[in-house]
Amino acid sequence: MSIFKGIPLAQLRYQDDLFPTDTSIAQKGTEESVVQCFAAYAQKNSSGQPLSEVRLNKKKHISYLSKGLDRLGYWMVSLDASKPWIVYWILHSLDLLQESVSLETGQRAVQTISKWQLASGGFGGGPDQLAHLATTYAAINSLAIIGTQEAYDVIDRETLYAFLLKMKQPNGSFTMHNNGEIDIRGSYCALSVAAFTNLLTPELTENCIEFIASAQTYEGGVGPYPGKEAHNGYTYCGIAAMEILGGVSRLNLDKLINWCSSRQMALEGGFQGRTNKLVDGCYSFWGAGGFPILKKSLAQSTVNEEVFDMDYLFDREALQEYLLLCCQSEYGGCIDKPGKGPDYYHTCYGLSGLSTAQHTLLYNNTAVQEFSKHGLDASKGGLSSLMWTFSNDFTVVGDIENLIAPTHPVHNVSLYKTRLMLNYFYKSELEGVLKLLPKDDEPWEASLA
Numbered sequence: 001m002s003i004f005k006g007i008p009l010a011q012l013r014y015q016d017d018l019f020p021t022d023t024s025i026a027q028k029g030t031e032e033s034v035v036q037c038f039a040a041y042a043q044k045n046s047s048g049q050p051l052s053e054v055r056l057n058k059k060k061h062i063s064y065l066s067k068g069l070d071r072l073g074y075w076m077v078s079l080d081a082s083k084p085w086i087v088y089w090i091l092h093s094l095d096l097l098q099e100s101v102s103l104e105t106g107q108r109a110v111q112t113i114s115k116w117q118l119a120s121g122g123f124g125g126g127p128d129q130l131a132h133l134a135t136t137y138a139a140i141n142s143l144a145i146i147g148t149q150e151a152y153d154v155i156d157r158e159t160l161y162a163f164l165l166k167m168k169q170p171n172g173s174f175t176m177h178n179n180g181e182i183d184i185r186g187s188y189c190a191l192s193v194a195a196f197t198n199l200l201t202p203e204l205t206e207n208c209i210e211f212i213a214s215a216q217t218y219e220g221g222v223g224p225y226p227g228k229e230a231h232n233g234y235t236y237c238g239i240a241a242m243e244i245l246g247g248v249s250r251l252n253l254d255k256l257i258n259w260c261s262s263r264q265m266a267l268e269g270g271f272q273g274r275t276n277k278l279v280d281g282c283y284s285f286w287g288a289g290g291f292p293i294l295k296k297s298l299a300q301s302t303v304n305e306e307v308f309d310m311d312y313l314f315d316r317e318a319l320q321e322y323l324l325l326c327c328q329s330e331y332g333g334c335i336d337k338p339g340k341g342p343d344y345y346h347t348c349y350g351l352s353g354l355s356t357a358q359h360t361l362l363y364n365n366t367a368v369q370e371f372s373k374h375g376l377d378a379s380k381g382g383l384s385s386l387m388w389t390f391s392n393d394f395t396v397v398g399d400i401e402n403l404i405a406p407t408h409p410v411h412n413v414s415l416y417k418t419r420l421m422l423n424y425f426y427k428s429e430l431e432g433v434l435k436l437l438p439k440d441d442e443p444w445e446a447s448l449a
Contacts, residue, residue: 113154115127298310361415
């Protein structure tokens with residue numbers, strides 16, 4: 001967007017047709033707070049600052065996150081059932097910022113996470129808590145980020161599979177916990193965990209594609225359950241789950257892409273969660289995260305070469321400007337919108353969205369075909385997650401040092417850590433075909449040498 005790109009501000013503002021509502025008043029107030037953040041960098045500001053000087057405050061964010069690994073404020077007691085999530089949000093944020101945790105911290109995390117695993121399978125929100133698909137997903141992702149054999153070996157795959165199968169419903173959905181609610185989060189969390197740990201089976205995936213497809217709404221997005229309103233978080237979960245299943249083509253792509261693109265706000269540049277809702281930094285990932293998968297699916301559905309070369313169907317620069325200028329706390333960490341305070345959740349998904357906006361991720365269909373010659377189906381599941389690579393085609397707003405690590409579009413763990421875990425759990429399948437795995441572009445620093 002490059003701060004409005006010369007478009008008159010009046011054209012970008014919300015139009016209430018002179019009939020103000022609580023919703024429109026809140027929207028206009030949010031727009032004003034964003035304009036104040038953008039003003040110093042606006043193209044028509046003769047005394048303004050160049051966008052090239054905008055910096056991602058990595059040191060402050062790292063300090064903010066690292067403190068959370070040591071101790072948490074008393075107010076965090078309200079998240080007592082979300083301990084695996086807190087660990088994941090912090091570890092993933094640090095990993096994207098390319099800040100390694102110490103060996104001691106990694107070992108301490110492994111020991112702590114192991115206490116959340118139930119003998120009957122899955123991980124709870126803390127010791128002696130009920131096994132839950134969401135906290136199981138967060139725990140598995142955290143172990144992936146730690147990236148050691150000690151971390152991987154915490155996972156009891158036999159009881160984990162039993163737990164996943166117990167959550168599975170005949171219609172292809174998953175309940176989040178025993179006798180719990182059913183929604184698309186359950187589908188994504190269960191399938192991502194199963195793909196990561198090589199537990200996908202026909203029994204586990206039966207009817208899953210049909211259930212997710214039935215949750216796509218008339219608007220084009222995906223709701224939590226058939227008949228419910230489309231939501232960006234559930235839409236990402238639906239897209240990523242369908243990618244694991246090899247079923248994205250079963251969705252109405254035209255309506256889906258239109259809905260996803262329309263969630264990016266005209267003035268703010270960030271994403272909203274639903275129609276007529278406010279922009280929110282966390283939707284930077286929930287909104288943008290599915291676009292690499294959508295681009296791949298479009299490319300596979302046509303022979304038009306222009307589709308292969310097209311960019312993601314959202315404004316990368318506009319999203320980065322919102323995140324860098326409106327969503328960085330002066331104390332470290334990322335926020336929802338101007339005037340809000342930082343938290344680990346918004347830091348994690350703000351940085352995940354920033355990574356998605358910066359990097360061009362490519363899916364290597366040639367490698368999939370080569371795998372098929374060796375009797376391996378890499379078009380779906382965990383092997384398919386190994387087919388993603390990143391290129392040196394970056395889009396970075398501000399200083400080049402703002403560039404962070406690429407995150408995987410399916411699992412939202414860095415590409416590097418995703419590959420490490422998949423290589424571990426698919427070791428037997430990959431024997432003799434490791435050389436066929438697709439390669440990233442060489443680091444951009446090396447390409448300049």
